[in-house]
Each structure stands twice: as structure tokens, then as C-alpha cells.
Amino acid sequence: MLKKLIVILSIHLLGIDICIASTDEFQLVIIDDPYIEMSTGPGSGYPVFHVMERGESVEIILQRTDWYKVKNDKGLEGWVPLKQLSKTLSPSGEAVTFTTQLHDDFSQRNWEWGVLGGEFGGAPVFTAYGSYFFNKNFATEASFSQSIGNSSSSLIYKIGILIQPFPEWNYSPFFHLGTGLISVKPASNLIQPVDQDNQFSNITIGLRTHLTQRIILRIEYNNYVIFSATKDNDDNEDISEWKAGFALFF
Amino acid sequence: MESRLRTLLLACFSSVLFAFNTPVSASEENIDQVIDPIIKPEIKRLNFDESKIDSDNIELISSIGILSIEDFSVNPLISFQLTYRITEGFFVGAEYGLSKAGDSSVEKLLPGTTLLSDNEKDLNYYLLNIGYDIFPGETFVTRNTTFNSAFYIIGGLGNTQFAGADNFTYNMGFGYRIIASDYITAYIDMRDQAFSIDLFGDDKLTHNLAIKFGIGFYF
Numbered sequence A: 001m002l003k004k005l006i007v008i009l010s011i012h013l014l015g016i017d018i019c020i021a022s023t024d025e026f027q028l029v030i031i032d033d034p035y036i037e038m039s040t041g042p043g044s045g046y047p048v049f050h051v052m053e054r055g056e057s058v059e060i061i062l063q064r065t066d067w068y069k070v071k072n073d074k075g076l077e078g079w080v081p082l083k084q085l086s087k088t089l090s091p092s093g094e095a096v097t098f099t100t101q102l103h104d105d106f107s108q109r110n111w112e113w114g115v116l117g118g119e120f121g122g123a124p125v126f127t128a129y130g131s132y133f134f135n136k137n138f139a140t141e142a143s144f145s146q147s148i149g150n151s152s153s154s155l156i157y158k159i160g161i162l163i164q165p166f167p168e169w170n171y172s173p174f175f176h177l178g179t180g181l182i183s184v185k186p187a188s189n190l191i192q193p194v195d196q197d198n199q200f201s202n203i204t205i206g207l208r209t210h211l212t213q214r215i216i217l218r219i220e221y222n223n224y225v226i227f228s229a230t231k232d233n234d235d236n237e238d239i240s241e242w243k244a245g246f247a248l249f250f
Numbered sequence B: 001m002e003s004r005l006r007t008l009l010l011a012c013f014s015s016v017l018f019a020f021n022t023p024v025s026a027s028e029e030n031i032d033q034v035i036d037p038i039i040k041p042e043i044k045r046l047n048f049d050e051s052k053i054d055s056d057n058i059e060l061i062s063s064i065g066i067l068s069i070e071d072f073s074v075n076p077l078i079s080f081q082l083t084y085r086i087t088e089g090f091f092v093g094a095e096y097g098l099s100k101a102g103d104s105s106v107e108k109l110l111p112g113t114t115l116l117s118d119n120e121k122d123l124n125y126y127l128l129n130i131g132y133d134i135f136p137g138e139t140f141v142t143r144n145t146t147f148n149s150a151f152y153i154i155g156g157l158g159n160t161q162f163a164g165a166d167n168f169t170y171n172m173g174f175g176y177r178i179i180a181s182d183y184i185t186a187y188i189d190m191r192d193q194a195f196s197i198d199l200f201g202d203d204k205l206t207h208n209l210a211i212k213f214g215i216g217f218y219f
Helices: A002-021 A103-107 B002-029 B031-035 B105-109
Strands: A027-031 A035-039 A048-053 A057-064 A067-072 A077-081 A111-120 A123-133 A138-148 A152-163 A171-186 A196-212 A215-226 A237-249 B058-068 B074-085 B090-100 B122-140 B146-162 B165-179 B184-198 B203-218
Touching: A111 A138, A111 A215, A123 A152, A123 A237, A123 B146, A138 B165, A152 A196, A171 A215, A196 A237, B058 B184, B074 B203, B090 B146, B122 B165, B146 B184
Parallel strands: none
Antiparallel strands: A027 A057, A035 A048, A035 A077, A057 A067, A067 A077, A111 A123, A111 A237, A123 A138, A138 A152, A152 A171, A171 A196, A196 A215, A215 A237, B058 B074, B058 B203, B074 B090, B090 B122, B122 B146, B146 B165, B165 B184, B184 B203
């Protein structure tokens, strides 16, 4: 446990180094709105404390969600929402447009990372997954799930190919064909608990939609065929699962 | 006399002319230096590149605190949480925590009894949460020191590994965050982590309260 903590702590410290090292030159823009308001924090609940006029130049220091931390030429720092920066000019006089995450970006994403929750054969299940899109229609996906039942819990490792026939639709359906390993661990209060590892194959149908910014909502139904047949037991196990969750795309 | 005066005037005039003329002729000699400007204007086009704006929406929070494990006294807790800010109000996070249960009342009353083995007393959990800043505001530490802060509510689902079994867990709570700088945040957080546990042959829903102090870093 101590080793585990040391590893986690060192990763954390590394993280601090990265954020200190990331200070570099800032982007300069010129305000073209009649005025913009500076807030004390990145949220509409924080008060406005300064107003800047058209023609003033500001440096953009940091972005957090839809808010930008800016610094004016007098060195005053504050937060401005994206919608107030919609009319700004670059130092060379061209209009600047800030990209908001649009549906186009959603259909052209490369990476998707998400978490899902649902029910696996009657027991609660959690999934973390990552997908890489080769093009608009095809992706490879790997996932890790844990299902927590009353008498046993299972770990499910899955890898497969995802097909998305209509990436431009608002509610885009997808299919997934996968295979993997399911490891069933019975609860220790059962008599003679024996761990069981089995391979499975899986088919998924699902729907995903772009909610806002980088967020995707995803709903899916899975069918697993677990190759648990042995000499004594001829039948493979058939388990159905439904899940819903959120993902971020990049 | 007149010619002498004229000569003198001419001499004066020519010396003045010479005096004015000298720098011109000198500069003509160094004509190369004149073409080479003394102040070189740096013609560096300042173009706007949005991708160069530092965007920090991910935060790693390390916390220490106490976890009251129902029937197993109050125990130290260490947790790590990775959060992503979706909007100015909402954030999602994944949390991993470690603790170890102490002796239960039964074990204290009847010395020698062991309800759970040492390994089974190890507790670890993961939780997937969603939170919302309900009261953003400012905290006035002294007359001249002010920090942005927020009071948030948080809740979610997960798994707790305890007593040799995986236990489906839900948690909800609230917390207070002081934003010390653009990158560093201080947290105090209170949660009720509830899960069913089967210790005596019957499922029992236990409520486990966690109080944590944490430091978060944006990157």
C-alpha cells in the first residue's frame, strides 16, 4: 500500500512541475466590442469589478471552461466570458473567432474517453472506456468494467471494433463487436469460493449524442456470450447489459 | 583694404561652409552605415493562435481525512480525485480512496474474537461523481486578502472493497473550495458513503462519513 501511495504522490508532484513549466507567451487581442466586463472569477456568480473599452488590448492568460483570464496593458487581471470576446481583433487587425465545440468537431473527433453505469445481468456495473477513431465511421475501443453483485463481483476486460454508420446525425447510432475476458470473484462469505476466468464475445448497439462543449451522452445495450461450457456443463452463459454515461472527446 | 575685407569675409564664409560641410562629407563616406538603420524594427507579425492559450480544466486533488466505518470506529483516510470542469458550475470526477478499519465493538468487548482478518479490514473505494458549485463567491481572509471560493454539492456511485467483498456504493455530500491561485485550490469535503455489507449473514446498509482536507492542482 505504501509503494502504491509513493507512486501516486510522485505522479502528483510531477503534475505540479508540468503546470509550473507551462507558463509561456500569451496571446494578444484587441477589443472591438463597445466594452467588455472583467469578473473576479470564472463564473457568472462572481462580481464584475472593471470595464474595458473598445480599442484596449488584452493578453489572454488562461482558459477555464467558457471563461478566459485576461490581463490589460495596465496589468489588471480578470475573467471574461467567451460570449464577450466574440468581437475581438488580432494585433494585425483581423477578426478573431474562438472555436466553441460544435457538432462538426464531434463528428470529427479522434479520441473519446468516458464512464458508463448500468446493469449487468441484474447487478450494478461501472465501465471506463477509451476509443480511437481511425475515421468518421470506424474506431477501436477498449473498456474495463466492474460488476458488483450480492454473491460475486466480476471484472470485464473488453476490446473491439466500433462502427458508426451515420456520424453526422444528432443522435448517432453505433455498433460494437468485441471480445475479452470476464473474471468472476465470488464473495468471501460463500462456502468454497473459486475464482473463474472465461472468455466472451459481445455485441453492442447504442446511441450517442453531443450534449455541450466536449461532452457526449452515450446509451448502449450489450449482449455477452460467455464461453463457460465445461465437460459437465454444456451451456454457454448469455448475459445482457444496459448502460448509460458521459464521455469527453478530443 | 576693401580686398582684404573681402578676403576675410570669404575666408569666414568658406570656413563656415567647411564646418557645415564636414559632417555631410563624413556621412557620405559611411554611406553603408546610413542604409543600415540604427533602430531595426522587429517586423514580427503578431498573429492570434487560439491553440496557444493555456487551457486548464483538469484538476488532481490529494486529500487526507477521516472515515467513520460503521461498526469499525473512525479511521484515517487518504484519497485522490481527478476532476474535469465541464461548465462554470458543473464538474465530474473520479475518486480513489484508501483506509483501514479499526476494531469493531464486538472485538473490543470480547478480546480474542476476530470478525474480519487483517486483509479484510483494508478498505479501498472508487467513486464516479458529478458536482455543482451552488454558491460561488469570495472569502475574505484578512482585510486585504481575498480568495475566490465556492460551496459545492457532489454525489455519485462506485464500489467499496471491504470485508473481502466488492460493495456497491453511493455517496453524496458537500464541500467548500478556496481558490488560492489559478492552479492551486484548497478543499474541505464531507461525504456520506453508503453501501450494503453482509457481515452476519444478513445485508445491512451502512453509512460511512468521510471528512477530508485536500489540495488540488490544475493542469
